[in-house]
Amino acid sequence: MASICSPDERSWADEDDLRGLPLRSPDDISRFVPWLHYRDGELSIIGGPVLDDHLADDNPSIVYSVPHALSRFGELRSAFRRHFDRVHIAYALKACYVRPVVRALVDAGAGLEVMSGLELAIARRAGCPGEAVVSNGVGMRPDHVRGVVEAGALVVVDNVGDLRRVDAAARAVGRRVRLGLRVTPDVGGDRFVGSSAKLGCDWAGGGFLALVDEAKRATHCDLVALHAHQLTHAHDLDRYTAAVRGLADVARAVLAERGIRFETVDIGGGFDTGYLLAARGLAISDFADAAAKELAAIGYPFELVVEPGRFLVADAAVGLTSVTGEKQNGDRRWRVTDLGSNVLIPLPELAYHPVPLRWPSGGTWSRYDVGDGTCAPTVLCRDARLPDGREGLRLGVLNVGAYTTVFAESWAFPLPDIAVWDGNQLSHLVGSAERAAMFTALHGVDPFAEPA
Secondary structure, three states: OOOOOOHHHHHHHHHOOOEOOOOOOHHHHHHHOOOEEEEOOEEEEOOOOEHHHHOEOOEOEEEEEHHHHHHHHHHHHHHHHOOOOOEEEEEEHHHOOOHHHHHHHHHOOOEEEEOOHHHHHHHHHOOOOHHHEEEOOOOOOHHHHHHHHHHOOEEEEOOHHHHHHHHHHHHHHOOOEEEEEEEEOOOOOOOOOOOOOOOOEEOHHHHHHHHHHHHHHOOOEEEEEEEOOOOOOEOOHHHHHHHHHHHHHHHHHHHHHHOOOOOEEEOOOOEOOHHHHHHOOOOHHHHHHHHHHHHHHHOOOOEEEEOOOHHHHOOOEEEEEEEEEEEEEOOEEEEEEOOOOOOOOOOOOOOOOEEEOEOOOOOOEEEEEEEEOOOOOOOOEEEEEEEOOHHHOEEEEOOOOOOOHHHOOOOOOOOOEEEEEOOOOEEEEEOHHHHHHHHHHHHOOOOOOOOO
């Protein structure tokens, strides 16, 4: 697909999308986040409210769009269904627990990938059938093991200890388990999960074949699935292709050396934010095309499982924040926000892109680095082009829907209000009362109460 960036903007996508978005007019925002636009200069949900009206003076917010998460789900499912007769999309629940988002995905046909007893409970409360759950993780707690066994989930393990715990739990409840094994193919190069890592079982050295043999000896497990997940923030099609090719090579080798045909092949997820892929001229269909080409080498039919997280929800939310301070330090100008790294986890390869909540009709713009007020060297975004003066002091922040509210920490600054747009109305899920109850329970103080 063609990039959503113009030719003179491509250096931003190709070289450094950790900088602010290349916005030159209010119409540009919809190229990146199609559920937002500027209506009469005010950043708004298309068909919905002006967002500045939902930013309190004393607390930031995050607003989720259920329709956009569903749109991303449909886009991904269609891309893979064009190539595979049987496709199961298991949303990686760890990306976002916000209940209306999760429930909507389940109602649309998504399964859920879970890694703990807590996540299994969230999945079941959201109405996800047990057989649509994919369980991953390492060092599985007894409650998680028993829960996924009783639910009838596909249970993926990567070590002998977890395999034996799953088999024992299945024996105790008198049922058989659909078992998957997570391999780390020997594909080389720069990747998220490499050899000798915490996750996965290395193909190189024979460790994975030994785990296959152990699975065959299990009395209450049926080995049905092969799983690999090696990438995060995946926007390099060549790297992705190499990872999937490595998985296909493992499937062929297991057939040749152990005579096992896997009923299910799980290629994980790891796809980057939708608008960051589009800025590079990539669509999720490009990844589906690559997967189909490489997995055809397996040579027998199977069900495909895909576990997207970030791709479904990262650009299905917008943060709302106030600028609490400005400073000049050397040759850099800074803006400090109250939506901070207690929610937006700081990673060197990740930016949260700020945009003005109000697009000024005139005035000057400058380049700012944006960070929070913690005593830590965290940066939310570098070199963001923002209005000078009053219009630049209330901001929307993009790319905030994944691995944010689930990683939120109760330190330094208030947690954000949480609201959800369902296509018809904006509902507030978390506000001052919920925050006060949590802080009082944890720390014995309500930091939001008026002084006595």
